[in-house]
Amino acid sequence: MGETLMRKWLLGDFGLEVVELTPVAYGADVAAQVWKASTATNVYAVKWSGAGTNTGHQLAAFLADSGLAGVPELIRTTEGGLWSVHAKKRLTITPWIDGLRAAETGLTDEQWSEYGELLRRVHDAEPPHRLRDALPKHSHIDARTPAIADEVARRLETPVGEVAEELAAVWAQYEHVITDLRTNRPPRPDGPRVVCHGDPHLGNVLVDRGLHLIDWDDVIYAPREQDLMFMLGGMGDVGPTTPAQQNAFLTGYGPHTLDQDAIHYYRHVRAFEDVIGWAHQALTGPEETYALAVVKGILSHGLAALAVSAER
Structure with missing residues:
Protein backbone atom coordinates (compact mmCIF):
# COMPACT_ATOMS: atom_id res chain seq x y z
CA MET A 1 0.00 0.00 0.00
CA ILE A 97 4.54 7.37 21.96
CA ASP A 98 8.21 8.26 21.77
CA GLY A 99 9.39 5.22 23.68
CA LEU A 100 11.03 1.85 23.17
CA ARG A 101 9.47 -1.59 23.29
CA ALA A 102 9.93 -3.23 26.66
CA ALA A 103 10.92 -6.42 24.81
CA GLU A 104 14.06 -4.56 23.72
CA THR A 105 14.86 -2.63 26.89
CA GLY A 106 13.53 -4.96 29.56
CA LEU A 107 11.86 -3.67 32.72
CA THR A 108 13.30 -2.86 36.10
CA ASP A 109 11.74 -4.51 39.13
CA GLU A 110 9.96 -1.22 39.85
CA GLN A 111 8.59 -1.15 36.30
CA TRP A 112 7.45 -4.76 36.61
CA SER A 113 5.40 -3.73 39.63
CA GLU A 114 4.04 -0.79 37.65
CA TYR A 115 3.06 -3.16 34.87
CA GLY A 116 1.31 -5.44 37.35
CA GLU A 117 -0.72 -2.44 38.56
CA LEU A 118 -1.60 -1.50 34.96
CA LEU A 119 -2.80 -4.98 34.04
CA ARG A 120 -4.81 -5.20 37.26
CA ARG A 121 -6.60 -1.96 36.36
CA VAL A 122 -7.44 -3.43 32.95
CA HIS A 123 -8.83 -6.59 34.54
CA ASP A 124 -10.83 -4.61 37.09
CA ALA A 125 -12.39 -2.37 34.44
CA GLU A 126 -16.17 -2.50 34.14
CA PRO A 127 -17.23 -1.55 30.60
CA PRO A 128 -20.90 -1.00 29.78
CA HIS A 129 -22.85 -4.25 29.63
CA ARG A 130 -23.41 -3.88 25.91
CA LEU A 131 -19.66 -3.65 25.21
CA ARG A 132 -18.79 -6.36 27.71
CA ASP A 133 -21.30 -8.75 26.18
CA ALA A 134 -19.91 -8.08 22.69
CA LEU A 135 -16.34 -9.01 23.65
CA PRO A 136 -15.07 -12.31 22.20
CA LYS A 137 -15.21 -15.22 24.65
CA HIS A 138 -12.75 -17.33 22.65
CA SER A 139 -9.56 -16.53 20.74
CA HIS A 140 -10.08 -15.81 17.05
CA ILE A 141 -6.48 -16.97 16.47
CA ASP A 142 -7.14 -20.28 18.20
CA ALA A 143 -10.21 -20.83 16.01
CA ARG A 144 -8.21 -20.74 12.78
CA THR A 145 -5.03 -22.44 14.02
CA PRO A 146 -6.06 -26.09 13.31
CA ALA A 147 -6.49 -25.35 9.59
CA ILE A 148 -3.09 -23.64 9.50
CA ALA A 149 -1.59 -26.64 11.32
CA ASP A 150 -2.92 -28.92 8.59
CA GLU A 151 -1.35 -26.69 5.95
CA VAL A 152 2.02 -26.70 7.74
CA ALA A 153 1.92 -30.50 7.98
CA ARG A 154 1.19 -30.82 4.24
CA ARG A 155 4.03 -28.48 3.32
CA LEU A 156 6.46 -30.36 5.52
CA GLU A 157 5.71 -33.67 3.78
CA THR A 158 7.74 -32.36 0.82
CA PRO A 159 9.77 -29.42 2.16
CA VAL A 160 11.19 -27.01 -0.36
CA GLY A 161 14.30 -25.00 0.54
CA GLU A 162 16.78 -25.04 3.41
CA VAL A 163 14.52 -23.43 5.99
CA ALA A 164 11.64 -25.79 5.23
CA GLU A 165 13.95 -28.80 5.36
CA GLU A 166 15.32 -27.70 8.74
CA LEU A 167 11.80 -27.07 10.01
CA ALA A 168 10.80 -30.58 8.91
CA ALA A 169 13.69 -31.97 10.97
CA VAL A 170 12.60 -29.91 13.98
CA TRP A 171 9.01 -31.14 13.47
CA ALA A 172 10.23 -34.73 13.58
CA GLN A 173 12.41 -34.11 16.64
CA TYR A 174 9.54 -32.61 18.63
CA GLU A 175 6.74 -34.72 17.20
CA HIS A 176 5.58 -35.76 20.67
CA VAL A 177 5.26 -32.13 21.79
CA ILE A 178 3.40 -31.05 18.63
CA THR A 179 1.07 -34.04 18.83
CA ASP A 180 0.31 -33.18 22.45
CA LEU A 181 -0.48 -29.58 21.55
CA ARG A 182 -2.80 -30.71 18.75
CA THR A 183 -4.65 -33.50 20.54
CA ASN A 184 -4.31 -33.20 24.31
CA ARG A 185 -5.82 -29.83 25.21
CA PRO A 186 -6.72 -29.43 28.89
CA PRO A 187 -10.32 -28.67 29.91
CA ARG A 188 -11.46 -25.10 29.28
CA PRO A 189 -11.60 -23.11 32.55
CA ASP A 190 -14.97 -21.91 33.77
CA GLY A 191 -13.90 -19.34 36.36
CA PRO A 192 -15.09 -15.71 36.55
CA ARG A 193 -14.35 -13.69 33.41
CA VAL A 194 -12.80 -10.23 33.21
CA VAL A 195 -11.61 -7.89 30.48
CA CYS A 196 -8.31 -9.32 29.18
CA HIS A 197 -5.86 -7.73 26.76
CA GLY A 198 -5.20 -11.16 25.27
CA ASP A 199 -1.54 -10.61 24.31
CA PRO A 200 0.15 -8.59 27.08
CA HIS A 201 3.77 -9.67 26.53
CA LEU A 202 6.54 -7.06 26.50
CA GLY A 203 6.43 -6.74 22.72
CA ASN A 204 3.18 -4.85 23.28
CA VAL A 205 4.50 -2.57 26.01
CA LEU A 206 6.15 0.78 25.25
CA VAL A 207 8.38 2.51 27.80
CA ASP A 208 8.93 6.24 28.13
CA ARG A 209 8.24 8.08 31.39
CA GLY A 210 5.63 5.41 32.06
CA LEU A 211 4.35 2.17 30.56
CA HIS A 212 1.89 1.96 27.68
CA LEU A 213 0.00 -1.22 26.73
CA ILE A 214 -0.68 -1.21 22.99
CA ASP A 215 -2.19 -3.50 20.31
CA TRP A 216 -5.69 -4.27 21.52
CA ASP A 217 -6.61 -6.50 18.57
CA ASP A 218 -6.89 -9.67 20.67
CA VAL A 219 -9.09 -8.47 23.53
CA ILE A 220 -11.07 -11.30 25.10
CA TYR A 221 -13.51 -11.71 27.97
CA ALA A 222 -11.95 -14.57 29.91
CA PRO A 223 -10.55 -15.66 33.26
CA ARG A 224 -7.68 -13.35 34.17
CA GLU A 225 -5.25 -16.25 33.86
CA GLN A 226 -5.55 -15.69 30.09
CA ASP A 227 -3.26 -12.67 30.60
CA LEU A 228 -1.41 -13.71 33.76
CA MET A 229 -0.09 -16.81 31.98
CA PHE A 230 2.34 -14.55 30.11
CA MET A 231 3.98 -13.55 33.39
CA LEU A 232 4.55 -17.05 34.78
CA GLY A 233 7.32 -18.49 32.63
CA GLY A 234 8.04 -19.79 29.16
CA MET A 235 7.92 -16.42 27.38
CA GLY A 236 11.65 -15.73 27.16
CA ASP A 237 12.61 -12.07 26.92
CA VAL A 238 9.01 -10.92 26.46
CA GLY A 239 8.07 -12.03 29.98
CA PRO A 240 9.76 -11.99 33.40
CA THR A 241 13.12 -13.74 33.27
CA THR A 242 13.93 -13.90 36.99
CA PRO A 243 11.98 -14.79 40.13
CA ALA A 244 12.48 -11.21 41.33
CA GLN A 245 10.82 -9.81 38.20
CA GLN A 246 7.92 -12.22 38.48
CA ASN A 247 7.44 -11.41 42.16
CA ALA A 248 7.56 -7.69 41.39
CA PHE A 249 4.83 -8.08 38.78
CA LEU A 250 2.62 -10.16 41.08
CA THR A 251 3.14 -7.69 43.95
CA GLY A 252 2.04 -4.85 41.70
CA TYR A 253 -0.90 -6.88 40.43
CA GLY A 254 -2.17 -7.45 43.93
CA PRO A 255 -4.14 -10.22 45.66
CA HIS A 256 -5.41 -13.05 43.47
CA THR A 257 -5.32 -16.81 43.95
CA LEU A 258 -4.02 -18.23 40.68
CA ASP A 259 -6.09 -20.97 39.08
CA GLN A 260 -3.30 -23.32 38.01
CA ASP A 261 -5.64 -25.36 35.79
CA ALA A 262 -6.56 -22.17 33.92
CA ILE A 263 -2.88 -21.23 33.60
CA HIS A 264 -2.20 -24.67 32.15
CA TYR A 265 -5.06 -24.33 29.67
CA TYR A 266 -4.05 -20.89 28.36
CA ARG A 267 -0.38 -21.87 28.23
CA HIS A 268 -1.29 -24.91 26.13
CA VAL A 269 -3.50 -22.86 23.80
CA ARG A 270 -0.90 -20.13 23.30
CA ALA A 271 1.90 -22.62 22.73
CA PHE A 272 -0.11 -24.27 19.96
CA GLU A 273 -0.90 -20.92 18.36
CA ASP A 274 2.72 -19.79 18.51
CA VAL A 275 4.28 -23.01 17.22
CA ILE A 276 1.90 -23.20 14.27
CA GLY A 277 1.90 -19.47 13.51
CA TRP A 278 5.67 -19.12 13.50
CA ALA A 279 6.10 -22.40 11.59
CA HIS A 280 3.74 -21.10 8.92
CA GLN A 281 5.74 -17.88 8.71
CA ALA A 282 8.96 -19.90 8.41
CA LEU A 283 7.42 -21.57 5.34
CA THR A 284 5.76 -18.56 3.75
CA GLY A 285 7.67 -15.50 4.98
CA PRO A 286 8.56 -12.89 5.86
CA GLU A 287 11.82 -13.42 7.80
CA GLU A 288 11.77 -17.19 7.43
CA THR A 289 15.06 -17.80 9.23
CA TYR A 290 14.02 -15.74 12.24
CA ALA A 291 10.64 -17.50 12.40
CA LEU A 292 12.41 -20.87 12.36
CA ALA A 293 14.57 -19.82 15.31
CA VAL A 294 11.46 -18.80 17.24
CA VAL A 295 9.84 -22.20 16.59
CA LYS A 296 12.93 -23.96 17.90
CA GLY A 297 12.91 -21.87 21.07
CA ILE A 298 9.23 -22.44 21.79
CA LEU A 299 9.57 -26.20 21.37
CA SER A 300 12.91 -26.70 23.12
CA HIS A 301 12.65 -24.49 26.21
CA GLY A 302 9.76 -22.07 25.72
CA LEU A 303 6.03 -22.17 26.20
CA ALA A 304 5.42 -25.48 24.41
CA ALA A 305 8.04 -27.28 26.44
CA LEU A 306 6.57 -25.84 29.61
CA ALA A 307 2.98 -26.70 28.64
CA VAL A 308 3.74 -30.31 27.79
CA SER A 309 6.14 -30.93 30.69
CA ALA A 310 3.32 -30.07 33.09
CA GLU A 311 1.42 -33.09 31.78
CA ARG A 312 4.19 -35.61 32.23
Whole structure:
Protein backbone atom coordinates (compact mmCIF):
# COMPACT_ATOMS: atom_id res chain seq x y z
CA MET A 1 0.00 0.00 0.00
CA GLY A 2 1.59 3.26 -1.17
CA GLU A 3 2.37 6.41 0.80
CA THR A 4 0.25 8.60 -1.47
CA LEU A 5 -2.87 6.53 -0.85
CA MET A 6 -2.27 6.46 2.91
CA ARG A 7 -1.91 10.24 2.99
CA LYS A 8 -5.22 10.49 1.12
CA TRP A 9 -6.96 8.23 3.63
CA LEU A 10 -5.60 10.13 6.62
CA LEU A 11 -6.78 13.44 5.20
CA GLY A 12 -10.16 12.18 4.03
CA ASP A 13 -10.99 10.00 7.03
CA PHE A 14 -9.35 11.86 9.93
CA GLY A 15 -8.73 15.35 8.59
CA LEU A 16 -4.98 14.98 9.12
CA GLU A 17 -2.71 16.76 6.65
CA VAL A 18 0.43 14.67 6.93
CA VAL A 19 3.80 16.27 6.21
CA GLU A 20 5.90 13.17 6.87
CA LEU A 21 4.97 9.47 6.76
CA THR A 22 7.42 6.77 7.77
CA PRO A 23 6.83 2.98 7.76
CA VAL A 24 7.51 1.28 11.10
CA ALA A 25 8.43 -2.37 11.59
CA TYR A 26 5.70 -4.00 13.64
CA GLY A 27 6.60 -7.23 15.41
CA ALA A 28 5.08 -10.54 14.37
CA ASP A 29 1.75 -9.27 13.07
CA VAL A 30 2.06 -9.84 9.32
CA ALA A 31 -1.57 -8.71 8.91
CA ALA A 32 -0.70 -5.17 10.02
CA GLN A 33 1.14 -2.21 8.57
CA VAL A 34 2.20 0.65 10.82
CA TRP A 35 3.39 4.20 10.09
CA LYS A 36 4.66 7.20 12.02
CA ALA A 37 2.69 10.15 10.68
CA SER A 38 3.64 13.77 11.39
CA THR A 39 1.44 16.81 10.86
CA ALA A 40 2.53 20.40 11.41
CA THR A 41 1.55 20.12 15.08
CA ASN A 42 1.42 16.45 16.18
CA VAL A 43 2.83 12.98 15.63
CA TYR A 44 0.66 9.86 15.37
CA ALA A 45 0.93 6.08 15.16
CA VAL A 46 -1.14 4.81 12.23
CA LYS A 47 -2.12 1.15 11.97
CA TRP A 48 -3.85 -0.55 9.06
CA SER A 49 -4.74 -4.08 10.09
CA GLY A 50 -7.04 -6.97 9.30
CA ALA A 51 -6.36 -8.69 12.63
CA GLY A 52 -8.62 -9.04 15.62
CA THR A 53 -12.12 -7.68 16.08
CA ASN A 54 -13.74 -4.26 16.29
CA THR A 55 -14.53 -4.74 19.96
CA GLY A 56 -10.84 -4.57 20.90
CA HIS A 57 -10.64 -0.99 19.69
CA GLN A 58 -13.95 -0.14 21.32
CA LEU A 59 -12.66 -1.45 24.63
CA ALA A 60 -9.32 0.36 24.30
CA ALA A 61 -11.21 3.60 23.61
CA PHE A 62 -13.42 3.01 26.65
CA LEU A 63 -10.41 2.41 28.90
CA ALA A 64 -8.52 5.45 27.60
CA ASP A 65 -11.59 7.68 27.80
CA SER A 66 -12.12 6.45 31.38
CA GLY A 67 -8.69 7.84 32.27
CA LEU A 68 -6.85 4.54 32.61
CA ALA A 69 -3.24 5.67 32.33
CA GLY A 70 -1.18 3.45 30.08
CA VAL A 71 -3.84 2.84 27.41
CA PRO A 72 -3.35 5.17 24.41
CA GLU A 73 -6.39 7.12 23.25
CA LEU A 74 -7.86 6.51 19.80
CA ILE A 75 -8.04 9.51 17.50
CA ARG A 76 -11.55 9.87 16.11
CA THR A 77 -12.44 10.12 12.44
CA THR A 78 -14.03 13.28 11.11
CA GLU A 79 -17.40 11.55 11.64
CA GLY A 80 -16.59 10.59 15.24
CA GLY A 81 -15.74 6.93 14.61
CA LEU A 82 -12.86 4.95 16.10
CA TRP A 83 -11.58 3.69 12.76
CA SER A 84 -12.16 3.74 9.03
CA VAL A 85 -12.10 0.73 6.70
CA HIS A 86 -10.15 0.26 3.48
CA ALA A 87 -9.76 -3.04 1.64
CA LYS A 88 -11.52 -4.79 4.57
CA LYS A 89 -8.87 -3.59 7.01
CA ARG A 90 -9.27 -1.12 9.88
CA LEU A 91 -7.32 2.12 9.89
CA THR A 92 -6.74 3.36 13.44
CA ILE A 93 -4.71 6.23 14.86
CA THR A 94 -3.25 6.87 18.30
CA PRO A 95 -0.84 9.55 19.52
CA TRP A 96 2.77 8.61 18.82
CA ILE A 97 4.54 7.37 21.96
CA ASP A 98 8.21 8.26 21.77
CA GLY A 99 9.39 5.22 23.68
CA LEU A 100 11.03 1.85 23.17
CA ARG A 101 9.47 -1.59 23.29
CA ALA A 102 9.93 -3.23 26.66
CA ALA A 103 10.92 -6.42 24.81
CA GLU A 104 14.06 -4.56 23.72
CA THR A 105 14.86 -2.63 26.89
CA GLY A 106 13.53 -4.96 29.56
CA LEU A 107 11.86 -3.67 32.72
CA THR A 108 13.30 -2.86 36.10
CA ASP A 109 11.74 -4.51 39.13
CA GLU A 110 9.96 -1.22 39.85
CA GLN A 111 8.59 -1.15 36.30
CA TRP A 112 7.45 -4.76 36.61
CA SER A 113 5.40 -3.73 39.63
CA GLU A 114 4.04 -0.79 37.65
CA TYR A 115 3.06 -3.16 34.87
CA GLY A 116 1.31 -5.44 37.35
CA GLU A 117 -0.72 -2.44 38.56
CA LEU A 118 -1.60 -1.50 34.96
CA LEU A 119 -2.80 -4.98 34.04
CA ARG A 120 -4.81 -5.20 37.26
CA ARG A 121 -6.60 -1.96 36.36
CA VAL A 122 -7.44 -3.43 32.95
CA HIS A 123 -8.83 -6.59 34.54
CA ASP A 124 -10.83 -4.61 37.09
CA ALA A 125 -12.39 -2.37 34.44
CA GLU A 126 -16.17 -2.50 34.14
CA PRO A 127 -17.23 -1.55 30.60
CA PRO A 128 -20.90 -1.00 29.78
CA HIS A 129 -22.85 -4.25 29.63
CA ARG A 130 -23.41 -3.88 25.91
CA LEU A 131 -19.66 -3.65 25.21
CA ARG A 132 -18.79 -6.36 27.71
CA ASP A 133 -21.30 -8.75 26.18
CA ALA A 134 -19.91 -8.08 22.69
CA LEU A 135 -16.34 -9.01 23.65
CA PRO A 136 -15.07 -12.31 22.20
CA LYS A 137 -15.21 -15.22 24.65
CA HIS A 138 -12.75 -17.33 22.65
CA SER A 139 -9.56 -16.53 20.74
CA HIS A 140 -10.08 -15.81 17.05
CA ILE A 141 -6.48 -16.97 16.47
CA ASP A 142 -7.14 -20.28 18.20
CA ALA A 143 -10.21 -20.83 16.01
CA ARG A 144 -8.21 -20.74 12.78
CA THR A 145 -5.03 -22.44 14.02
CA PRO A 146 -6.06 -26.09 13.31
CA ALA A 147 -6.49 -25.35 9.59
CA ILE A 148 -3.09 -23.64 9.50
CA ALA A 149 -1.59 -26.64 11.32
CA ASP A 150 -2.92 -28.92 8.59
CA GLU A 151 -1.35 -26.69 5.95
CA VAL A 152 2.02 -26.70 7.74
CA ALA A 153 1.92 -30.50 7.98
CA ARG A 154 1.19 -30.82 4.24
CA ARG A 155 4.03 -28.48 3.32
CA LEU A 156 6.46 -30.36 5.52
CA GLU A 157 5.71 -33.67 3.78
CA THR A 158 7.74 -32.36 0.82
CA PRO A 159 9.77 -29.42 2.16
CA VAL A 160 11.19 -27.01 -0.36
CA GLY A 161 14.30 -25.00 0.54
CA GLU A 162 16.78 -25.04 3.41
CA VAL A 163 14.52 -23.43 5.99
CA ALA A 164 11.64 -25.79 5.23
CA GLU A 165 13.95 -28.80 5.36
CA GLU A 166 15.32 -27.70 8.74
CA LEU A 167 11.80 -27.07 10.01
CA ALA A 168 10.80 -30.58 8.91
CA ALA A 169 13.69 -31.97 10.97
CA VAL A 170 12.60 -29.91 13.98
CA TRP A 171 9.01 -31.14 13.47
CA ALA A 172 10.23 -34.73 13.58
CA GLN A 173 12.41 -34.11 16.64
CA TYR A 174 9.54 -32.61 18.63
CA GLU A 175 6.74 -34.72 17.20
CA HIS A 176 5.58 -35.76 20.67
CA VAL A 177 5.26 -32.13 21.79
CA ILE A 178 3.40 -31.05 18.63
CA THR A 179 1.07 -34.04 18.83
CA ASP A 180 0.31 -33.18 22.45
CA LEU A 181 -0.48 -29.58 21.55
CA ARG A 182 -2.80 -30.71 18.75
CA THR A 183 -4.65 -33.50 20.54
CA ASN A 184 -4.31 -33.20 24.31
CA ARG A 185 -5.82 -29.83 25.21
CA PRO A 186 -6.72 -29.43 28.89
CA PRO A 187 -10.32 -28.67 29.91
CA ARG A 188 -11.46 -25.10 29.28
CA PRO A 189 -11.60 -23.11 32.55
CA ASP A 190 -14.97 -21.91 33.77
CA GLY A 191 -13.90 -19.34 36.36
CA PRO A 192 -15.09 -15.71 36.55
CA ARG A 193 -14.35 -13.69 33.41
CA VAL A 194 -12.80 -10.23 33.21
CA VAL A 195 -11.61 -7.89 30.48
CA CYS A 196 -8.31 -9.32 29.18
CA HIS A 197 -5.86 -7.73 26.76
CA GLY A 198 -5.20 -11.16 25.27
CA ASP A 199 -1.54 -10.61 24.31
CA PRO A 200 0.15 -8.59 27.08
CA HIS A 201 3.77 -9.67 26.53
CA LEU A 202 6.54 -7.06 26.50
CA GLY A 203 6.43 -6.74 22.72
CA ASN A 204 3.18 -4.85 23.28
CA VAL A 205 4.50 -2.57 26.01
CA LEU A 206 6.15 0.78 25.25
CA VAL A 207 8.38 2.51 27.80
CA ASP A 208 8.93 6.24 28.13
CA ARG A 209 8.24 8.08 31.39
CA GLY A 210 5.63 5.41 32.06
CA LEU A 211 4.35 2.17 30.56
CA HIS A 212 1.89 1.96 27.68
CA LEU A 213 0.00 -1.22 26.73
CA ILE A 214 -0.68 -1.21 22.99
CA ASP A 215 -2.19 -3.50 20.31
CA TRP A 216 -5.69 -4.27 21.52
CA ASP A 217 -6.61 -6.50 18.57
CA ASP A 218 -6.89 -9.67 20.67
CA VAL A 219 -9.09 -8.47 23.53
CA ILE A 220 -11.07 -11.30 25.10
CA TYR A 221 -13.51 -11.71 27.97
CA ALA A 222 -11.95 -14.57 29.91
CA PRO A 223 -10.55 -15.66 33.26
CA ARG A 224 -7.68 -13.35 34.17
CA GLU A 225 -5.25 -16.25 33.86
CA GLN A 226 -5.55 -15.69 30.09
CA ASP A 227 -3.26 -12.67 30.60
CA LEU A 228 -1.41 -13.71 33.76
CA MET A 229 -0.09 -16.81 31.98
CA PHE A 230 2.34 -14.55 30.11
CA MET A 231 3.98 -13.55 33.39
CA LEU A 232 4.55 -17.05 34.78
CA GLY A 233 7.32 -18.49 32.63
CA GLY A 234 8.04 -19.79 29.16
CA MET A 235 7.92 -16.42 27.38
CA GLY A 236 11.65 -15.73 27.16
CA ASP A 237 12.61 -12.07 26.92
CA VAL A 238 9.01 -10.92 26.46
CA GLY A 239 8.07 -12.03 29.98
CA PRO A 240 9.76 -11.99 33.40
CA THR A 241 13.12 -13.74 33.27
CA THR A 242 13.93 -13.90 36.99
CA PRO A 243 11.98 -14.79 40.13
CA ALA A 244 12.48 -11.21 41.33
CA GLN A 245 10.82 -9.81 38.20
CA GLN A 246 7.92 -12.22 38.48
CA ASN A 247 7.44 -11.41 42.16
CA ALA A 248 7.56 -7.69 41.39
CA PHE A 249 4.83 -8.08 38.78
CA LEU A 250 2.62 -10.16 41.08
CA THR A 251 3.14 -7.69 43.95
CA GLY A 252 2.04 -4.85 41.70
CA TYR A 253 -0.90 -6.88 40.43
CA GLY A 254 -2.17 -7.45 43.93
CA PRO A 255 -4.14 -10.22 45.66
CA HIS A 256 -5.41 -13.05 43.47
CA THR A 257 -5.32 -16.81 43.95
CA LEU A 258 -4.02 -18.23 40.68
CA ASP A 259 -6.09 -20.97 39.08
CA GLN A 260 -3.30 -23.32 38.01
CA ASP A 261 -5.64 -25.36 35.79
CA ALA A 262 -6.56 -22.17 33.92
CA ILE A 263 -2.88 -21.23 33.60
CA HIS A 264 -2.20 -24.67 32.15
CA TYR A 265 -5.06 -24.33 29.67
CA TYR A 266 -4.05 -20.89 28.36
CA ARG A 267 -0.38 -21.87 28.23
CA HIS A 268 -1.29 -24.91 26.13
CA VAL A 269 -3.50 -22.86 23.80
CA ARG A 270 -0.90 -20.13 23.30
CA ALA A 271 1.90 -22.62 22.73
CA PHE A 272 -0.11 -24.27 19.96
CA GLU A 273 -0.90 -20.92 18.36
CA ASP A 274 2.72 -19.79 18.51
CA VAL A 275 4.28 -23.01 17.22
CA ILE A 276 1.90 -23.20 14.27
CA GLY A 277 1.90 -19.47 13.51
CA TRP A 278 5.67 -19.12 13.50
CA ALA A 279 6.10 -22.40 11.59
CA HIS A 280 3.74 -21.10 8.92
CA GLN A 281 5.74 -17.88 8.71
CA ALA A 282 8.96 -19.90 8.41
CA LEU A 283 7.42 -21.57 5.34
CA THR A 284 5.76 -18.56 3.75
CA GLY A 285 7.67 -15.50 4.98
CA PRO A 286 8.56 -12.89 5.86
CA GLU A 287 11.82 -13.42 7.80
CA GLU A 288 11.77 -17.19 7.43
CA THR A 289 15.06 -17.80 9.23
CA TYR A 290 14.02 -15.74 12.24
CA ALA A 291 10.64 -17.50 12.40
CA LEU A 292 12.41 -20.87 12.36
CA ALA A 293 14.57 -19.82 15.31
CA VAL A 294 11.46 -18.80 17.24
CA VAL A 295 9.84 -22.20 16.59
CA LYS A 296 12.93 -23.96 17.90
CA GLY A 297 12.91 -21.87 21.07
CA ILE A 298 9.23 -22.44 21.79
CA LEU A 299 9.57 -26.20 21.37
CA SER A 300 12.91 -26.70 23.12
CA HIS A 301 12.65 -24.49 26.21
CA GLY A 302 9.76 -22.07 25.72
CA LEU A 303 6.03 -22.17 26.20
CA ALA A 304 5.42 -25.48 24.41
CA ALA A 305 8.04 -27.28 26.44
CA LEU A 306 6.57 -25.84 29.61
CA ALA A 307 2.98 -26.70 28.64
CA VAL A 308 3.74 -30.31 27.79
CA SER A 309 6.14 -30.93 30.69
CA ALA A 310 3.32 -30.07 33.09
CA GLU A 311 1.42 -33.09 31.78
CA ARG A 312 4.19 -35.61 32.23
